[in-house]
Amino acid sequence: MSVLSKFQEALVCLQAGRVTLPYPAQAQPVPAKFRGRPIFDAAKCIGCAGCANNCPAREILVFDVCQEVRILKYLGRRCTYCGRCADVCPEKAIIMSHEFENATDAIADIQQQIELFMSTCQRCGRCFKEPSPLEQLKLKGYRMDDLGNERWIYRSKAFLDEEQTVDDVNIELD
Amino acid sequence: MFARDKLNLLKAKFSSAILRADLPADNRLYVFVEPRAIKPVCQHLFRDLDARYVISIGADDRPYSGQFLVAHNFAFDRDHLLCSVLTHLPADNPRLDSIAGVVTAANWAEREFRDLVGIEPVGHPYPKRLVLPDGWPDGAHPLRKDFAWNQVPEGFDDEREFAFDEPPEGCMVVPFGPFHPTLDEPAHFRLYVEGEMVRGCEYRGFMVHRGIEKLAESVLTYNEIPMMAERICGICGCVHNVAYAQAVESAATIGVPPRAEYLRTIMLEIERLHSHLLWVGLACHIVGFDTLFMQSWRIREPIMWIAEKISGNRKTYALCLIGGVRHDITPELKAELRSILDKLEAEWTPVVTAVLKDKNLQARTRGVGVADKTACKNTGLVGPVARAAGVDIDCRRDHPYAAYDRVDFDVITADGGDVWSRVVVRAKEVFESIRIIRQCLEKMEAGPMQAVIKDELPVGRLGLSSVEAPRGESHHFVITGENNRPRRWRVRAPTYQNLQGVPAMIKDQQLADMTISLGSIDPCFSCTDRLETVDLRTKAVKVWTPEELVKMVRAKTT
Numbered sequence: 215m216s217v218l219s220k221f222q223e224a225l226v227c228l229q230a231g232r233v234t235l236p237y238p239a240q241a242q243p244v245p246a247k248f249r250g251r252p253i254f255d256a257a258k259c260i261g262c263a264g265c266a267n268n269c270p271a272r273e274i275l276v277f278d279v280c281q282e283v284r285i286l287k288y289l290g291r292r293c294t295y296c297g298r299c300a301d302v303c304p305e306k307a308i309i310m311s312h313e314f315e316n317a318t319d320a321i322a323d324i325q326q327q328i329e330l331f332m333s334t335c336q337r338c339g340r341c342f343k344e345p346s347p348l349e350q351l352k353l354k355g356y357r358m359d360d361l362g363n364e365r366w367i368y369r370s371k372a373f374l375d376e377e378q379t380v381d382d383v384n385i386e387l388d
Numbered sequence: 389m390f391a392r393d394k395l396n397l398l399k400a401k402f403s404s405a406i407l408r409a410d411l412p413a414d415n416r417l418y419v420f421v422e423p424r425a426i427k428p429v430c431q432h433l434f435r436d437l438d439a440r441y442v443i444s445i446g447a448d449d450r451p452y453s454g455q456f457l458v459a460h461n462f463a464f465d466r467d468h469l470l471c472s473v474l475t476h477l478p479a480d481n482p483r484l485d486s487i488a489g490v491v492t493a494a495n496w497a498e499r500e501f502r503d504l505v506g507i508e509p510v511g512h513p514y515p516k517r518l519v520l521p522d523g524w525p526d527g528a529h530p531l532r533k534d535f536a537w538n539q540v541p542e543g544f545d546d547e548r549e550f551a552f553d554e555p556p557e558g559c560m561v562v563p564f565g566p567f568h569p570t571l572d573e574p575a576h577f578r579l580y581v582e583g584e585m586v587r588g589c590e591y592r593g594f595m596v597h598r599g600i601e602k603l604a605e606s607v608l609t610y611n612e613i614p615m616m617a618e619r620i621c622g623i624c625g626c627v628h629n630v631a632y633a634q635a636v637e638s639a640a641t642i643g644v645p646p647r648a649e650y651l652r653t654i655m656l657e658i659e660r661l662h663s664h665l666l667w668v669g670l671a672c673h674i675v676g677f678d679t680l681f682m683q684s685w686r687i688r689e690p691i692m693w694i695a696e697k698i699s700g701n702r703k704t705y706a707l708c709l710i711g712g713v714r715h716d717i718t719p720e721l722k723a724e725l726r727s728i729l730d731k732l733e734a735e736w737t738p739v740v741t742a743v744l745k746d747k748n749l750q751a752r753t754r755g756v757g758v759a760d761k762t763a764c765k766n767t768g769l770v771g772p773v774a775r776a777a778g779v780d781i782d783c784r785r786d787h788p789y790a791a792y793d794r795v796d797f798d799v800i801t802a803d804g805g806d807v808w809s810r811v812v813v814r815a816k817e818v819f820e821s822i823r824i825i826r827q828c829l830e831k832m833e834a835g836p837m838q839a840v841i842k843d844e845l846p847v848g849r850l851g852l853s854s855v856e857a858p859r860g861e862s863h864h865f866v867i868t869g870e871n872n873r874p875r876r877w878r879v880r881a882p883t884y885q886n887l888q889g890v891p892a893m894i895k896d897q898q899l900a901d902m903t904i905s906l907g908s909i910d911p912c913f914s915c916t917d918r919l920e921t922v923d924l925r926t927k928a929v930k931v932w933t934p935e936e937l938v939k940m941v942r943a944k945t946t
Contacts, residue, residue: 216745216746216747216748218745219741219742219743219745219746219747220742220746222738222741222742223679223680223683223739223742223743223746224679225738226683226735226738226739226742227679227682227683230683230686233686233689244696245693245696245697245700247696247697247698247699247700247715248696248700248701249700249701249706268609268611268612269612270608270612270613270615270616271615271616272607294615294619294704294706295701295704296615296704296706297700297706297714298611298612298615298706301714310700345838346611346711346840346841346842347841347842347843347844347845347872348609348610348611348709348710348841348844348845348872349609349611350872
C-alpha cells in the first residue's frame, strides 16, 4: 500500500499549487486588530504614567524634570507589542500601529520621547483610572527613571512607604 | 468527594504527621505534613494510591513564616484531583529527605530546588547541578528572597567548567547539541556510544534559564506576568498564559465569565492545531521526508492568520489577564474561523490517510524511542508521549478548566509507545481540536469577557493549575503575595518531565535514531554553549570559548 500512499502524498502537493507570497516585494495587508509598533500621541497624553506602570517589558520610562515638565520615553527594545499600554491608557493616546517592519540598526528610529507640560494634579497620582486594583499606580508623586542610561529605576517594593515619600520630597527640593 | 476520600486515606495511615489540610474545592487538596513524614507520604501517594507525580516546588518562605517551604504535587487523573503535599523546613537548616529514590520523576525537581533555593534533598541518588550555569558559585541561591533579582553573585567564574561524568567502560562520548543540524533548539546530550549503539547519556541543559520566576516574584505585577509567561514558549505560549491566570484565579477564587472561558478554550485549541501541524512537519523533516514537512506547514498557515485576526498576532496572543481575556471573537471572525476549520479538515484528512499507510515513514519510526507504561509512570511522562504508550491521561478531560467540561471530545491513545504511535496520536488529535472549536463557537454565549475585580488579591493563598499543552501537561503553582505580585510562581512545562524520559528512550538503540527520538517528545528548550572544532589535517582539537567566539563575530562585522 505504500506506493499508493506515495501517490496520495504527491497529489496533496500537486493540488496545493504555488502558495509562496511575493514578500518582501509586496507585503500582505495586516488585519485590523494587528498589534504593531505602539505610537504615542503627545497631544492626547496627560502624563499619568499608567502605561509605564503596566508595561510588562518595562520599556516605558518616566522622568520628572521639575514640577511642570514630565518626560515619557519609549525604548522599543524589548517591547513585545502586547498592547497593554494602549489598553490601560485613559486618553487613548497610544495606538498599536500596523507597522511590523521594525528591524533597524539605529534604535532611535523606534524610540519615542514626549515632553509634557503637567498641570497641578501631578502629586495625587490618581489621574490614571485603573481597570482594576491589579493595575493601580504603584508610585505616586515624582518619577525618576534613568533616561540617560535608559534604565528603569523601580523600587523592589511596589508601593511607596513613608521613607520613600521623604526621598521624593528631597528630590523636589533639589 | 475525592479530595476528602484521599485525605481520609492519608489520615488513616499518617494521622500524627498531618498538621493541616485545606480543601478549597473538590478538585484541590493541600496537605501540610511534618518534614519527617514527607517521604513515606509521597511514597504512599505515588505507589499505593497510584498518583501521578507532577512537580516539586521549593520556596523561600522565611519573610512570612520564618521557614522554607517545599511542595510535592501529585495528580489523581481518574479522580479529577490535584494534590499538593507541603512541608515547612527550619530557616537555619533546610534539609529534607529526598523522594527521588522512590519517585524517580522527582529527580530534576529536587535538584532544581537544591540549586535555586538551597534546600538540600538528603539521599538524592544524583545530586548534581542542574539549572545554574557552570560558573555560578556554590552557596548562592537566586530564588531566595534575600537575593536581589538583578544581583550578580560574588565569585562568578566564567572559566569554571562543568564536570561531566566519565563514560562507562568501552563507550565513546558523542556530543549531541547544543548545535545540531536537526535539532532546532539547544540542549546538550553527551551520548555514550558503543559502536553504533547508544548505551546511555548525560544531559546538560537550562542554558537559557532566564530566571523569569524570580522576575515575577520581585519586579512584575499580577497582570504583567501573563504577557511574560507567554514568552516561556514560542509554540505553546498561550498555554502558560492561561495556566498562570488560572492558578492565580484558583488561589484568589476569582470566577471567570463563561464567554472568557470559551474564548480561552478556542485560543488554546487554535494553538494546539498550529503546534501539532508544525510538529508533524518537523518530525517528517527530521526523518528526511521534506514533502510532508512543506505540506503540513502550508496547511497550518491559515490557522496562523486567523489567530492574528483574532488576537493581533500570529503566535503571541497576549490573551489572558487575571479574571478574563482581552480579545473577543466577532460574528465575522466566527464565520471565518468556521470556514478555515472546514478547509483544514478537508486538507488534513487526505494527508493523514496517506501518512498512516506510508511504509517508509513507519520503517523509520516504528519501535524507535520506546517509552512504555512503566516508564511513563516512573518518569512522569505526559501528553502525546504518554498517550502513545496507552496511558490515558489528558488534563482537558481529567482536570477540566476553561470550557472543556462543556464540550465533547475523545482522548486519542495508541499502544506502541514508539515514535510512530506519537505521530498517529498527534495527527488524529488535530481532528479533535477542530471538533472542540466548532462546539465552542456553537455554545459560546454573549456576556462580559472580564471578571470585575474590586479588591486586591488575598495574600498567602495557594493555587494550582494544569493545562494540556500540545506537548503535555503544563502545570503552574502560585502562592499569592503582597505588593500586587505572587510570592512564588512555579512553572512546570511538559518537556521538563518528558526530557527526563529521553535517556531511557534512546538507550540501546542506533545513534541515528537519536534525533527523531528526541524530536518525538516535541522538545521545547533554547540557547548557546561552546563550540569545538577539529582541524582535519592535524587532528588538533580546539575548544572555542565564548569570549573568542564573540571576538570573532565582532571582528567580522566591523
